[in-house]
Amino acid sequence: MFTHAHGPYILAAERPRRSPGRWLLFTALWLTLLLPLAAAQARPDAQQPTLKFGLLPFASPVALFERFAPLRDYLNVQLGTQFVLETARDFSVHVQRIETGDYHLLLTAPHFVPIALDSGHYELLAAYKEDLSTVYLVGRDDPAADLSALAGRRIGTPPPEALITLVGEDHLLKVLGDQAPAPTFVPFPSHNAAIHAIASGLVDAAAVSINVARLDINRGVPVRILDETPQFPGVGILARKDLAEPLREALRETLISMTDREDGSDVLRVMIYAGYKAASAEDYEPFRAILPRARQYLSPVSTEP
Template sequence: MRILLIFFLLLSSLSPAIADESSLTFGIFPRRNAQVTYELFSPLTDYLSSELGRPVTLDISNNFEVFWQKLTAGKFDLIHCNQYHYLAARKNFNFELIGTNAEFGKTTIAGSIIVRKDSGFNSLKDLKGKTILFGGGPSAMQGYIVATYLLRQAGLASGDYKEKYAINPTNAILATYYQQVDAAGSADNNLQMDRVKNLIDVSQLRFLALSQQLPQLPWAVSRFLSPELRMQIHEILITMDQTDKGRAALHAASLDKIIPAHDRDFDPFREITRTIRGEQF
């Protein structure tokens, strides 16, 4: 009886995602709104489930804060996230890297400050006293951390401009376009999203500042899964572009493919995050 009780306590201490090995939970950070994310990634989730031969549940968060809460609570077996989330998940929550996106014909991404072409702003220093809307909030890598890094390099300190947050990068871009704010913090690739191009004339926007090109958005898997299962997930995702069904699922998610990556590739993000947030990864 004592042995059974100890076993029960150990089992109950595991997160739901880990305790039930018959199903997996796939968490995606809210780069886009919830409905669009569901439409884009449902085919990929179904493909992964079919290839694994087990249920995979797509878990969508309405905002960055909710995604972070679920991640820290151990709700996810597999994540597609930004680079800050990955660094934290690797250090604190036992995740390992699978690969990164290739999208819009690129394998890299950059942080940026976006303004209207008719704004009259010629440099970041012109944003002193102005309102900048950061897409996703303080844990958004391109939309906040890298964008803020650009502002600091230009000599603008906290308090030199009005800092506001949008629920996602798309909303930050839209608010800038409609002149509700002066500038947006966002990834450069977000201007190429179909949803953005269908809603506004992106030719009326421009990059006031752009960071160096950096590694794309990562995919990571929990080390609490067995090594065999982790390897299986890795192989399925990395080779999706080699089958008709895989390519169809990638296309539905607006992805070209998922490419192999190494943790050391994320060292530039470690330095930027240390500078802006004071965190060591």
């Protein structure tokens, strides 16, 4: 027998013989004890329900999932939940899913918050910490000096029912007045698509969210901000009312406190995101006036994904 710092090594010739029957009995007893323990350890995850975190389709699905995956992971770690990200083909499907309560956690546009509240399925948790605005972008080398240069030109926008589009169109037409040639608004599936249409020559300018514009400019897209609209409240985050009240309150607190925590601030830094603040339904009441116009652009109810 040789010795080692961690104990003796027993040579094969020195090992005591074991009865095969005795060994099988020992193995059976061991498995009897081990398997229930393993099952018990796996049971919490198996029983943890999958919760849908629905995202407003303001960008491509890839861009949305890349940006919000850190937030999903943060919530799951902090709260022990199993949120998965989902988005919709377009705003029409997004609104349909809101009205049927399809999402457990919902990030949606300011003018869709009243729709979510009126559905009876949702409770407002928080709002984006910074107000939003529509910005007007032109090519980096475009000589335009102010909004008057956009008269008669092609303006790319997100879908026509997007709040950014509605506000952007109204503001630009008001600035140009009745005497100037009217611009042509060209809708695209997303803010990113409208921005990239400038470089491809499909449009002369774009009216998009200031947040998406900043991200694309930071990524090197050759555009610049020409002007912007007055600010308005940002996106809202809502939870379905049938989630347990302690979970809804934990979600609210976790979202609002992200900027006060080191790990939460790290997540927001990765997302290039300002964070969330407390909000009330009254903050979004002014958007009810724009809803009839927005609904004109929404497609009829569809069963397609």
